[in-house]
Amino acid sequence: xxxxxxxxxxxxxxxxxxxxxxxxxxxxxxxxxxxxxxxxxxxxxxxxxxxxxxxxxxxxxxxxxxxxxxxxxxxxxxxxxxxxxxxxxxxxxxxxxxxxxxxxxxxxxxxxxxxxxxxxxxxxxxxxxxxxxxxxxxxxxxxxxxxxxxxxxxxxxxxxxxxxxxxxxxxxxxxxxxxxxxxxxxxxxxxxxxxxxxxxxxxxxxxxxxxxxxxxxxxxxxxxxxxxxxxxxxxxxxxxxxxxxxxxxxxxxxxxxxxxxxxxxxxxxxxxxxxxxxxxxxxxxx
DNA sequence: GTTGTCAGTGGTCTTACATCA
DNA sequence: CGTGATGTAAGACCACTGACA
Numbered sequence: 001x002x003x004x005x006x007x008x009x010x011x012x013x014x015x016x017x018x019x020x021x022x023x024x025x026x027x028x029x030x031x032x033x034x035x036x037x038x039x040x041x042x043x044x045x046x047x048x049x050x051x052x053x054x055x056x057x058x059x060x061x062x063x064x065x066x067x068x069x070x071x072x073x074x075x076x077x078x079x080x081x082x083x084x085x086x087x088x089x090x091x092x093x094x095x096x097x098x099x100x101x102x103x104x105x106x107x108x109x110x111x112x113x114x115x116x117x118x119x120x121x122x123x124x125x126x127x128x129x130x131x132x133x134x135x136x137x138x139x140x141x142x143x144x145x146x147x148x149x150x151x152x153x154x155x156x157x158x159x160x161x162x163x164x165x166x167x168x169x170x171x172x173x174x175x176x177x178x179x180x181x182x183x184x185x186x187x188x189x190x191x192x193x194x195x196x197x198x199x200x201x202x203x204x205x206x207x208x209x210x211x212x213x214x215x216x217x218x219x220x221x222x223x224x225x226x227x228x229x230x231x232x233x234x235x236x237x238x239x240x241x242x243x244x245x246x247x248x249x250x251x252x253x254x255x256x257x258x259x260x261x262x263x264x265x266x267x268x269x270x271x272x273x274x275x276x277x278x279x280x281x282x283x284x285x286x
Numbered sequence: 287g288t289t290g291t292c293a294g295t296g297g298t299c300t301t302a303c304a305t306c307a
Numbered sequence: 308c309g310t311g312a313t314g315t316a317a318g319a320c321c322a323c324t325g326a327c328a
Contacts, residue, residue: 060292061327062291079319079320101293102291102292102293104319104320104321105291108321109290109291111321
């Protein structure tokens with residue numbers, strides 16, 4: 001604030017009969033003098049005008065012309081420089097204080113409207129997000145059901161195989177894997193056929209219960225989830241870095257031949273469908 | 287009775303100026 | 308005498324509120 005401006009304001013206040021701080025008694029500085037400053041043309045007759053002067057109580061509205069001009073200035077700048085305020089007051093036959101107060105109230109109204117607008121925007125954003133969330137929730141429930149169903153299928157299948165394995169020859173799949181192994185591994189595979197199956201299945205069960213990535217991309221109806229498209233079984237290998245590629249291949253066969261082959265993508269590629277390994281959309285699960 | 291507008295009041299912040307160590 | 312710290316007055320602004328058309 002510059003001293004010159006202060007001085008100018010003081011001069012104006014003195015000119016209009018203000019006290020030095022510009023906050024004189026209401027009737028002196030505002031209502032009463034304000035009416036005096038209004039032009040005579042607003043009154044129907046001289047008598048009305050005189051009556052009005054004798055009735056300082058009445059609060060007078062600004063004329064439409066005055067409001068229009070003030071609005072125009074407000075659009076240009078919603079805060080008044082002291083010089084502009086005085087100039088405007090002169091132009092409109094108002095007290096500088098009236099102009100200041102009008103701007104104050106106008107800013108308050110503007111703020112209120114802006115708040116209302118913001119509230120509406122937030123409300124609509126909330127509604128939109130909520131509907132999206134509900135949608136995701138339903139999808140999530142559906143996928144959970146699928147997981148449950150597949151778990152049950154798997155259990156049934158495991159039980160069936162367990163019952164039959166002791167008196168049966170190794171499965172075709174196992175034959176294939178053993179043929180590809182080194183001699184000592186073959187003996188181990190053959191010897192540990194059942195235990196290995198159990199281990200692998202447990203592992204598979206763990207992967208289902210934790211991340212369920214294999215199941216994610218599989219639907220019993222053949223409908224692979226488009227929503228979880230980027231997910232695949234590659235995460236099964238996340239904690240298997242100790243395995244050699246051969247072991248991984250064999251375990252894959254033993255684990256869940258059909259399902260696994262359908263959704264298997266070489267983990268050595270490093271990224272899957274644009275998602276780097278370890279950076280896949282697990283957030284989709286609650 | 288409700289609503290919009292004008293204006294008063296009290297509090298806070300900034301700036302300019304005066305005073306003092 | 309110059310300088311930084313401090314106090315004070317004035318103006319502007321805002322939130323809240325009452326009065327009035």
